[in-house]
Amino acid sequence: MKKLIIATRTSDLALWQAYHIKARIEASYPEITVELNKIVSNGDKVLDKPLALIGGKGHFTKELEDEMLSGNADLAVHSLKDVPTYIPEGLELVAVTQRQDQSDVFLSHKYKSLEELPQGAVVGTTSLRRRMQLLKQRPDLRVKDLRGNVNTRLRKLGEGQYDAIILAFIGLHRLDLLKDIPHTQKLSLDMMIPPMGQAALGIEIVCKNEKVREIALSLKDEKTFICTKIERDFISKIGAGCSAPVACNAVMDDNIITFRAMIGFPDGTNIMQEKIVRNLEQSEGLGFEMAELMIGKGALELLKGAEKIAFKDEMPQRL
Incomplete structure (x- = not known):
């Protein structure tokens, strides 16, 4: 095998993740040229409403999977939390990379922490999971929908549309964006339980290519794979989509x-x-x-x- 093509979304974070995996593969397999097939997913196109209102699953993965099934990519790099528990025939989720910091993080230009938010403060998140846990602790808060890529969300915070917003820590850390926010508070896993697969990358491949399978398995972290399989089994059995609380x-x-x-x-x-x-x-x-x-x-x-x-x-x- 002389060339391997990675399917990836085009958001800043997705590209960071794809280039990270590209570099790891090139270090382990210097004889293979690695290229990126950059694709705009449906989840990146629909920015005016919560994904839960659109219906269907795989808003951030379907187009990448279609490219693999069409022979235009050998491997896809996903944020594992975006990968539905159902994998299309002909594809396989072979590996999960080592999980990083799973925390959500509180961000504000006005207030130092979640505890310091005044009664009735406006907090931005589209996640029903975050909304549920925020209002469980602070039922006085006003939770307002927040869509767009990371930079768009941070811009809306800076413009004063929200008193605070909640995002995943790892994405901001990877893109070095935390330094620009006056007040940040990493929320403990006791305060804010993460979603299935947070802070790990899922490596999906075309089933029939054994060399690609070997390459994907070289990226696998066994401990993370075991833990995220437990999470994915739970979500699969209970029938909850990625947008459920x-x-x-x-x-x-x-x-x-x-x-x-x-x-x-x-x-x-x-x-x-x-x-x-x-x-x-x-x-x-x-x-x-x-x-x-x-x-x-x-x-x-x-x-x-x-x-x-x-x-x-x-x-x-x-x-």
């Missing part, structure tokens, strides 16, 4: 896995939260087990109720 996070410390999950209404009410701690040797199927536990306590009905009130202010009203 669901948080789940598995961490491994000295072969002890702690898996936490939370679902609820996006207004911070009707919260269901569970935690399971297991030895690594006994962790097979842990994600499915957690889903069954929560389903037994009414999780599916809870998610249906959450869907009915999600973004109700943005929903078109019937005449």
Whole structure:
């Protein structure tokens, strides 16, 4: 194999991730030329409404997968949190890279921390997961939709459209954008449970190419793969899409896995939260087990109720 083509989105963060993987492959396989196939995904085109209102899945992955299935790319680099649990036939999610800092971060030009926000302050996020957890802790806040790429979101914050916004720490860190924000507060995983797959990259390939499989496996971090598989199994079983008010996070410390999950209404009410701690040797199927536990306590009905009130202010009203 002389050339490998990586499919990637065109956002600044996606390109950082793709060039990072490109450099790693070139270092391990200097005989292979690595090129990028830059694609604008549907999720990058629709910036005027929450993705949960558009319907469907894979808003940030489908176009990349189509390119691979058409023979125009060998491998795709995704933010794992954007990858649906269903992978199209002919493709495979082979590897997950080592997970970095999973925290969300509070950003403001006016206030030093989430705790210092005054009553009724406006906080920007489109994530139902963040909205749920914010309003659980601070029901007095006004949560306002926030779309656009990272730079657009930071510009809106700087213009005073929001008192604060919440974003993933790792993207801002990779793009060196935190230095420009007067007040930042990294939120602990106890304060803000992440989504499935946060801060890890998913490497998806065309199934039939064994050399590409070998290259992808060279990028795999086994510990992260185990933890994110638990998260993905949970989301798959419970049937929650990437836009649902669901948080789940598995961490491994000295072969002890702690898996936490939370679902609820996006207004911070009707919260269901569970935690399971297991030895690594006994962790097979842990994600499915957690889903069954929560389903037994009414999780599916809870998610249906959450869907009915999600973004109700943005929903078109019937005449």
